[in-house]
Structure formats: C-alpha cells, structure tokens
Amino acid sequence: MHFVIIGGDAAGMSAASRARRQMPDLQITVFEKTSDVSYSACGMPYNIADPKRDIADLVVRPAQVFRDKQNINLLTGHEVRGIDIENKVVSGTAAGGKSFETAYDKLLIATGASPILPAVPGIDLPGVLALKSLADGRKIKTVLAQRAVKDVVIIGMGYIALEMCEALSARDIRVSMVKPRSRLLPWMPSQLSQVVRATLDDHHVGVYDGHTIEKIEPVNHQLRVVCTELSLTADMVIVATGVRPNSTLAARAGISLGAGGAIGVDAHLKTNIADVYAAGDCADAFHVVTDRKTWIPLALRANRAGWAVADNITGKQTSLQGVAGTAVFKLFELEVARTGLSETEAREAGYDAQSIVIKSRSRAHAHPGASNVWVQMIGDKETGRLLGTVMVGHEGVAHRINAAAVALHSRMSVARFSQTDLAYAPPFGPVWDPMLTAANQLLKKMPQTT
Amino acid sequence: MHFVIIGGDAAGMSAASRARRQMPDLQITVFEKTSDVSYSACGMPYNIADPKRDIADLVVRPAQVFRDKQNINLLTGHEVRGIDIENKVVSGTAAGGKSFETAYDKLLIATGASPILPAVPGIDLPGVLALKSLADGRKIKTVLAQRAVKDVVIIGMGYIALEMCEALSARDIRVSMVKPRSRLLPWMPSQLSQVVRATLDDHHVGVYDGHTIEKIEPVNHQLRVVCTELSLTADMVIVATGVRPNSTLAARAGISLGAGGAIGVDAHLKTNIADVYAAGDCADAFHVVTDRKTWIPLALRANRAGWAVADNITGKQTSLQGVAGTAVFKLFELEVARTGLSETEAREAGYDAQSIVIKSRSRAHAHPGASNVWVQMIGDKETGRLLGTVMVGHEGVAHRINAAAVALHSRMSVARFSQTDLAYAPPFGPVWDPMLTAANQLLKKMPQTT
Numbered sequence: 001m002h003f004v005i006i007g008g009d010a011a012g013m014s015a016a017s018r019a020r021r022q023m024p025d026l027q028i029t030v031f032e033k034t035s036d037v038s039y040s041a042c043g044m045p046y047n048i049a050d051p052k053r054d055i056a057d058l059v060v061r062p063a064q065v066f067r068d069k070q071n072i073n074l075l076t077g078h079e080v081r082g083i084d085i086e087n088k089v090v091s092g093t094a095a096g097g098k099s100f101e102t103a104y105d106k107l108l109i110a111t112g113a114s115p116i117l118p119a120v121p122g123i124d125l126p127g128v129l130a131l132k133s134l135a136d137g138r139k140i141k142t143v144l145a146q147r148a149v150k151d152v153v154i155i156g157m158g159y160i161a162l163e164m165c166e167a168l169s170a171r172d173i174r175v176s177m178v179k180p181r182s183r184l185l186p187w188m189p190s191q192l193s194q195v196v197r198a199t200l201d202d203h204h205v206g207v208y209d210g211h212t213i214e215k216i217e218p219v220n221h222q223l224r225v226v227c228t229e230l231s232l233t234a235d236m237v238i239v240a241t242g243v244r245p246n247s248t249l250a251a252r253a254g255i256s257l258g259a260g261g262a263i264g265v266d267a268h269l270k271t272n273i274a275d276v277y278a279a280g281d282c283a284d285a286f287h288v289v290t291d292r293k294t295w296i297p298l299a300l301r302a303n304r305a306g307w308a309v310a311d312n313i314t315g316k317q318t319s320l321q322g323v324a325g326t327a328v329f330k331l332f333e334l335e336v337a338r339t340g341l342s343e344t345e346a347r348e349a350g351y352d353a354q355s356i357v358i359k360s361r362s363r364a365h366a367h368p369g370a371s372n373v374w375v376q377m378i379g380d381k382e383t384g385r386l387l388g389t390v391m392v393g394h395e396g397v398a399h400r401i402n403a404a405a406v407a408l409h410s411r412m413s414v415a416r417f418s419q420t421d422l423a424y425a426p427p428f429g430p431v432w433d434p435m436l437t438a439a440n441q442l443l444k445k446m447p448q449t450t
Numbered sequence: 451m452h453f454v455i456i457g458g459d460a461a462g463m464s465a466a467s468r469a470r471r472q473m474p475d476l477q478i479t480v481f482e483k484t485s486d487v488s489y490s491a492c493g494m495p496y497n498i499a500d501p502k503r504d505i506a507d508l509v510v511r512p513a514q515v516f517r518d519k520q521n522i523n524l525l526t527g528h529e530v531r532g533i534d535i536e537n538k539v540v541s542g543t544a545a546g547g548k549s550f551e552t553a554y555d556k557l558l559i560a561t562g563a564s565p566i567l568p569a570v571p572g573i574d575l576p577g578v579l580a581l582k583s584l585a586d587g588r589k590i591k592t593v594l595a596q597r598a599v600k601d602v603v604i605i606g607m608g609y610i611a612l613e614m615c616e617a618l619s620a621r622d623i624r625v626s627m628v629k630p631r632s633r634l635l636p637w638m639p640s641q642l643s644q645v646v647r648a649t650l651d652d653h654h655v656g657v658y659d660g661h662t663i664e665k666i667e668p669v670n671h672q673l674r675v676v677c678t679e680l681s682l683t684a685d686m687v688i689v690a691t692g693v694r695p696n697s698t699l700a701a702r703a704g705i706s707l708g709a710g711g712a713i714g715v716d717a718h719l720k721t722n723i724a725d726v727y728a729a730g731d732c733a734d735a736f737h738v739v740t741d742r743k744t745w746i747p748l749a750l751r752a753n754r755a756g757w758a759v760a761d762n763i764t765g766k767q768t769s770l771q772g773v774a775g776t777a778v779f780k781l782f783e784l785e786v787a788r789t790g791l792s793e794t795e796a797r798e799a800g801y802d803a804q805s806i807v808i809k810s811r812s813r814a815h816a817h818p819g820a821s822n823v824w825v826q827m828i829g830d831k832e833t834g835r836l837l838g839t840v841m842v843g844h845e846g847v848a849h850r851i852n853a854a855a856v857a858l859h860s861r862m863s864v865a866r867f868s869q870t871d872l873a874y875a876p877p878f879g880p881v882w883d884p885m886l887t888a889a890n891q892l893l894k895k896m897p898q899t900t
Contacts, residue, residue, distance in 0.1 A: 010881075040814060040815055040881075042874070042875060043817060046817060046876055050818075053816075058816055298874070299874055300871065300872070300881050300882070303881055304869070321869045324871040327873060327875075328873035328875045328878055329875050330877045330878070335878075337873055339871070365490055365508075366493055366508055396849050398873055398875065398877075398879075399873070401873050402873055403853055403856045405853070406853045406854075406860070406862070406870050407860075409870050409871070410859075410860035416859065419754070419859070420774070420852075420855060420859045421738070421750065421774040421789070422852045422855055423776045423778035423787055423848055424492070424749055424777075424778070426490065427780045427848075428778055428785075428848035431750050431753055432750070433750075433852070436750075
C-alpha cells in the first residue's frame with residue numbers, strides 16, 4: 001500500500017511517523033514544497049526574540065531522520081499541483097523544474113494555511129514580511145541581523161501579531177500595531193481587552209486600531225505605512241492579518257470544501273472522495289460545543305488529526321471528537337486564554353447566551369505576590385450549558401483554561417462546573433478558584449438548572 | 451426560624467453568611483469555642499515563613515463584621531458540649547465558665563478536625579506544637595519571635611509538614627522530618643516521590659522516614675526526639691501527623707458517623723437526624739470516582755458544603771456531586787498535585803487499575819526555561835475510565851491538575867480525555883500537554899475503549 005502525503009509539517013509528518021510505527025511495511029511518500037519539515041511554527045516569535053538562537057532550533061526532527069530512521073520517502077522541494085482522484089495519482093513539479101507523478105492508495109492532504117495579505121499597493125515591497133513558514137521566520141531574522149532595525153510596524157493585532165510585538169520589544173525595537181477594526185481582540189469583552197491594551201501601553205507599543213491601510217511606500221531607506229488619518233514609518237513591516245486554508249489544490253480536484261473554505265472532513269478525517277484524507281490547517285473540524293463544522297487552525301489539533309489519519313489508514317479506527325478552540329498566548333507579563341465560543345459566536349450559533357465578567361486573584365487572600373485574574377464565562381440560558389471562557393491575568397491563566405476546555409468536551413452545565421473540585425493552595429489561587437467564582441456568578445444570572 | 455451553627459470557621463461562617471444573604475429575617479447563631487473565626491488555615495505556613503507578617507492577616511473577615519454588618523449572633527469562646535436532638539437544643543459552656551442553652555430549628559455541625567498527636571511520652575512538653583488552628587499558628591510564631599530557634603524537628607511528612615518545612619527553611623531554620631512509615635508521600639509512585647525527596651535534599655532538609663517515634667524529652671533548653679535508631683535534637687518540635695474529624699459531639703447525640711469517623715451526610719449535607727446538617731472537615735462526602743463515601747478534609751469543599759447547607763435551609767435545594775480529592779502543595783520550587791484515586795486507592799476500591807508514569811516538559815521544544823513535569827495517570831482497564839492523576843514539576847502543575855479533576859467529575863474515559871483540546875503556546879507547554887502525553891501512553895496499556 002502506498003500512502004502519499006502532501007505537506008510535511010505538523011499534520012503530515014505526524015501522520016507519516018505514526019503510520020510507519022503502526023505498519024512497518026507501508027510505502028510512505030511525503031511531498032513538501034519548501035525545504036523545511038516538522039518545525040514548531042508557534043515557536044518563531046520566541047526564537048526571533050533572541051538574536052543568539054538559530055531559527056533551525058525550531059526543527060523538531062530533521063528531514064534526514066525521517067528518511068534514514070523511519071524509511072519515509074520525504075521529498076522536499078516538491079510541489080504537488082494536481083490530484084487525479086479518478087486514477088489516484090498526484091502530480092507536480094520538483095525544485096529543479098522537473099515534473100513528477102505518483103500513484104497513491106491512500107492520500108493525505110496536509111497543505112496547511114497561508115497568510116492573508118491585504119490587497120494594498122506596496123504589500124510586495126522588500127521589507128514587508130509575513131510570518132507563517134519557517135522560511136518567513138528565517139527571512140525576518142536575517143533582516144534583523146543585517147540591518148539596524150529600530151522601528152517595526154505590525155499590520156494586524158491577533159495572536160501572532162501580539163507575540164511578535166513582545167518578541168521585537170525584547171530586541172529593543174519600537175513596535176507600532178495597526179489594523180482597520182476598532183476593537184483589539186474583538187472576541188473578548190472590553191473589560192478584558194482593556195487589560196491587554198494597558199499592557200501594550202506599559203510597554204510603549206503604539207496601538208492604532210480603526211485605521212484602514214491604504215498603501216505601503218518606500219521612503220528613503222524605510223517603509224511608510226499610509227492609513228486613514230495616520231502614517232507610520234518603519235524599517236520593517238510585518239503582516240499578521242490572519243491565515244486562510246490552502247484548499248485550492250483539493251477544490252480543483254473535486255474535493256468538497258467545508259467551514260471557512262477549508263477541506264471538509266468527517267470525524268475520521270475523510271474527505272468526500274474515497275481514500276482521500278485531509279488534516280491540519282487546511283481541513284475543517286467539528287466544534288465540541290456546537291457540533292457544527294468550524295475552522296480553527298491550531299497546532300495540537302493538526303498533530304492529533306495527523307495521528308488519527310495514520311490510525312485510520314493502518315486499520316485502527318479513530319474518530320475525533322472535535323475542537324473546543326482552546327488557545328493561549330503570552331503578551332509580556334500577561335497570559336491570555338480562551339476556550340469554546342466567544343459571546344458573539346455563541347449568539348451567532350443561536351444560543352441564548354448569558355455572560356459574566358469577574359475579577360479575582362491569582363493567589364489566596366493575604367498571600368504575597370497575588371495579581372488580578374479576569375474571567376469571562378458564557379453559558380446557555382436555555383440548557384444551562386457552559387459555552388465558553390475567556391481569561392486574562394499575570395499568572396495561572398494558561399493552564400487554568402484547560403479545566404473549562406474539558407468541561408466543554410463533557411457538555412457540562414455551568415452548575416455542574418461550579419461544583420468541580422479544583423485544586424487549592426495559597427500560592428496558586430483563592431479557595432474558590434477564579435473559574436469557580438465566575439461559574440458561581442454566572443449561575444446567579446441563569447435559570448436554575450443542574 | 452433559628453439557624454444554629456456549631457463552629458465558626460470555613461464551613462460554619464460560609465453557611466452563616468450565605469444564609470443571611472438569602473434570608474434577611476433568619477435568626478442566626480454561631481458558637482465558636484476559640485476566639486478566632488473565618489481565617490485561612492491553609493495560609494499559616496506562608497504566614498509563619500515571614501516574621502514581618504502578623505498572623506491576624508489570615509483572618510478573612512473579623513468577627514465584628516459578621517456581627518455588625520450581617521446581623522449574625524456570633525459567639526466566640528462558646529463551646530457546645532451537648533446536642534439534644536429530641537428537644538432540638540444545644541448546650542455548652544462559655545469562656546468564663548457560664549453555661550448556655552439554645553433551641554434550634556435547623557442545626558449545622560461544623561466542628562472541623564483536630565490534629566492527631568502520637569501517643570508518646572513528652573508529646574505535651576512545651577515547645578511541642580501542632581498546626582491546625584490559628585491559635586496553633588500564633589503559638590508557633592510567638593515562639594519563633596521570642597527564642598533563637600535554629601533547629602526544628604517535624605513529625606510527619608504530609609502536605610502541612612512539607613509546607614512547614616519550606617516555611618521554616620525560609621527563616622534559616624534547619625529542618626529535620628521524621629515519620630514511622632518508610633515511604634515519603636505513599637500515594638505517589640516512587641518515580642515522583644524521588645523528585646520530592648531530591649528537592650528536600652537540595653534544600654538540606656533531613657528526611658528520616660521509617661523511624662518510629664519513642665519519646666520526646668527535654669535536654670538542656672532543647673527537645674530530643676528519640677526514635678528507633680535515631681535521635682534528633684531541636685529547639686521546637688512540630689507535629690503534623692494528620693487530623694481526625696471532630697465528630698464525638700455528634701456521635702454522642704446519636705448522629706451516625708460515616709467515612710473516616712466523620713459525620714455521615716447525604717448529598718444535601720443532611721445527617722440521619724432531621725434538621726441537623728454537617729459540613730466541612732467534621733463531615734464525610736461522596737467521592738466522584740467511586741460514588742462511595744470518603745473523608746478528605748480540604749478547604750474548598752468545606753466552603754462549598756457551608757453554602758449548600760445555607761441553600762438547603764433557606765429553601766433553595768442544592769445537592770453536592772462530591773469531591774475528587776484534588777489537592778496541590780508547594781515545596782520550595784516544586785509543585786505537587788493530585789486528583790482522584792491513587793493507584794493503591796484504585797485497587798482497594800476494586801478497580802482493575804492500570805497506571806503509567808511519564809516525564810515531559812513544562813514548555814515547548816526549544817523554548818528557554820523549560821523544566822521537567824512528571825505525570826502519573828491511572829485508568830480502569832475494565833471501563834476505560836480515568837481514575838486519578840498525580841503530578842510533580844517546577845511550573846504549571848498546580849493548575850494543570852484541574853483538567854483531570856473536571857474529567858473525573860464527568861466520568862471521562864482516558865480515551866476521551868486524550869482527545870481534549872488543551873491550550874498550547876510555547877511558553878506554557880509542549881504541543882501535547884504533559885497530561886495528554888500521559889493519557890496517550892496510558893491508552894496503549896489499556897484495552898481499546900472510547
């Protein structure tokens with residue numbers, strides 16, 4: 001049996017490795033269009049922050065190890081350009097321009113996602129850089145090493161933009177962030193996003209929301225980002241305005257797309273075409289709260305989906321429950337986390353959403369070093385179910401969110417969650433964990449349920 | 451209606467306050483035999499660690515506030531000595547020796563727990579101190595302030611003993627710990643308890659397990675703890691060998707006892723006697739894993755039970771799901787946490803327990819500052835259910851355990867838990883959180899379930 005994988009990052013290489021472990025005589029071919037495989041994309045901002053670290057540190061397992069130790073035919077510099085689902089053949093072009101063609105028995109599409117670049121003049125100027133692939137990270141690091149970069153403008157204010165903002169500040173670079181929408185992190189309530197904004201202010205980051213980018217133009221040896229009623233000059237411009245799934249190749253082959261324009265898959269990661277699977281950032285997933293399809297491109301679910309595909313093609317039936325959209329990021333001394341639906345998402349999904357925001361403490365009453373923790377908790381008034389949680393604080397937020405994530409997987413009610421036996425010791429939280437205080441307060445606003 | 455509460459700490463005062471909020475015209479009387487109410491007992495080691503902090507900092511709400519702001523008839527220095535369940539009357543003796551007697555409509559017994567003192571000669575010598583009540587903490591602090599205490603022997607090696615060990619070390623006191631059993635923290639696998647022991651060694655704490663204490667005797671101005679094949683001399687001896695529920699008063703009144711000699715209560719905190727409730731360290735509870743009664747005296751469940759009693763007597767029906775036995779403590783730079791059953795407890799409860807121990811990292815591949823995290827996970831081979839988790843590490847352990855705690859409340863299988871969408875960002879963990887790695891590894895040793 002020949003297992004062909006398009007894309008050699010998280011989902012693709014997870015699938016390849018696991019398939020090999022489970023079926024030693026399987027023929028496995030991976031086509032990766034870049035020269036990089038199996039790296040920690042999420043680690044790039046932290047690597048960029050440190051001039052002494054090599055970007056190659058982020059490679060989890062070098063290509064040669066997959067080839068030599070796992071007998072995986074890993075072909076980098078190979079771009080697949082067509083999938084013939086009738087004849088079960090993929091074809092494409094190798095780095096030197098040579099074309100290739102291979103028959104498959106089972107196919108995994110793991111083509112990932114690409115940055116969305118705003119369609120403005122100057123977006124293709126040198127010094128305007130996105131951050132998605134390891135090549136992007138390498139390019140940014142090279143520029144930072146070669147030139148005196150004192151000012152950077154970041155277009156976008158999402159996770160990656162904010163992480164890059166911290167990374168560049170660590171290198172004593174002045175950072176300005178700009179975006180068209182007028183709300184920072186619109187999925188959080190304003191009481192929480194104000195905490196994020198205050199942290200950016202404390203670190204002298206320029207935050208310019210509500211400014212549409214009109215063009216980017218070269219000015220002397222710098223770049224000028226021209227917006228409505230604003231113009232920012234920088235030595236480098238980083239574009240972090242989100243990503244889109246790389247699903248065109250699949251769509252052209254006749255494979256159905258699902259949520260967010262990603263490849264539609266079932267709980268077994270199967271597409272609508274026999275023997276064709278999709279996993280990772282290019283594929284959609286079920287949301288454990290809504291049971292509907294969603295597209296949330298994050299690392300854990302890519303790895304998990306890769307494993308599940310390997311299971312399913314090697315004979316072990318694995319179906320995935322879905323994602324809760326749990327995410328966390330660090331912004332200077334702040335931890336920001338979420339799981340489940342935001343209040344807006346809950347309303348859009350048709351829930352009778354009720355939310356509460358509470359401010360609690362990271363450690364016990366009278367324990368030194370305590371800081372504030374803000375929690376937004378969202379429940380469904382009709383069924384009493386917990387729908388989502390957003391949290392911001394200086395400590396203990398990143399892992400605290402997981403309790404709510406597990407509750408979402410269990411379809412727990414807010415009432416039941418409020419009764420969970422969470423850990424307590426004075427250095428780590430109040431007797432009533434901030435999550436429990438949020439649940440207790442939310443319950444007061446909801447009809448009594450159990 | 452007259453609501454009488456015996457005991458003015460966590461459970462008692464939580465019940466009093468909540469009952470007042472929910473029923474403004476309720477007559478509420480609290481009898482507390484000591485002079486202290488509503489303090490954070492768990493905060494005592496941290497308070498003792500700092501000579502500059504007053505022990506009174508641990509009082510969450512002073513007695514006068516309950517009296518003046520909440521119209522609660524809070525009588526300190528009042529020891530209840532008898533409960534007449536026929537006539538619904540409690541009686542006792544006040545501080546000055548005067549006796550009192552009061553009729554109740556609803557009674558809450560919240561008498562807490564008391565330290566178990568080993569029955570050895572010298573246990574009552576001055577300088578041999580337990581740590582349970584605020585008075586105990588005050589006594590220890592007074593001795594530390596008045597005398598040059600250079601050496602302390604702690605009898606016992608549980609949570610409180612270990613927290614005290616850190617607290618005294620912070621005051622440059624040499625600490626030795628001694629206990630009869632030969633295993634440190636016997637509920638954890640040896641791979642994890644070795645990490646705890648190594649931390650104690652690093653901090654030059656003498657750990658003498660497997661030594662039965664024969665007597666304590668005064669030697670010059672010091673105390674000598676004489677054990678089998680060992681003799682330790684100290685300026686102070688702290689006894690932290692566990693606690694027992696204060697249930698004698700209830701038992702004498704004809705109220706049935708349950709698990710661990712604690713007062714037996716149902717999910718509504720009712721005893722076997724009409725209109726008599728019990729809550730906190732003196733009462734038992736259901737365990738969410740076994741559904742059987744258990745006695746695990748911890749702060750959160752005491753507060754929660756107090757609230758539930760207030761609900762139930764003021765007309766809002768509240769039943770408690772039970773406890774998972776989630777607990778955490780800090781030992782120098784180490785965080786130690788558990789939830790659910792230990793492997794031994796699981797076997798004793800009749801489960802076909804399978805466990806795994808894994809070592810993972812606290813942060814992502816290549817992220818600076820990562821340290822080891824050890825996880826033991828225990829599952830039931832018959833049903834596939836998660837039964838318990840024990841964790842040790844330098845960061846992220848205290849809150850990580852909560853994900854497993856919520857899973858226990860949901861009766862999740864290890865397979866389902868392994869699919870939960872936990873938060874990932876490089877500063878906070880690997881892509882596969884240590885808990886997920888543990889679940890994935892445990893699954894390999896269990897029959898396939900979902």
